[in-house]
Amino acid sequence: MQLGVIIFFLPERGYGYLRLEGTREEFHFRTRNVRSPSLKKGDLVRFYLRQDRGGYYADEVRLAGMG
16 A cells, blocks of 8 residues: 545545645546545545556545555
């Protein structure tokens, strides 16, 4: 799993962006890929990087303190 920080999240629109910890790389994620009950800007999260036709995205996004 990777570590990152939420930089933007609009749950009502179904997506957000996070930045890989210690880098400037940003990845999008969809609400359906979130495994924590609530996320907000600035939260430290763990996630897996996955790839599809459109490139890389964050999957199984959860707060870093959660299993």
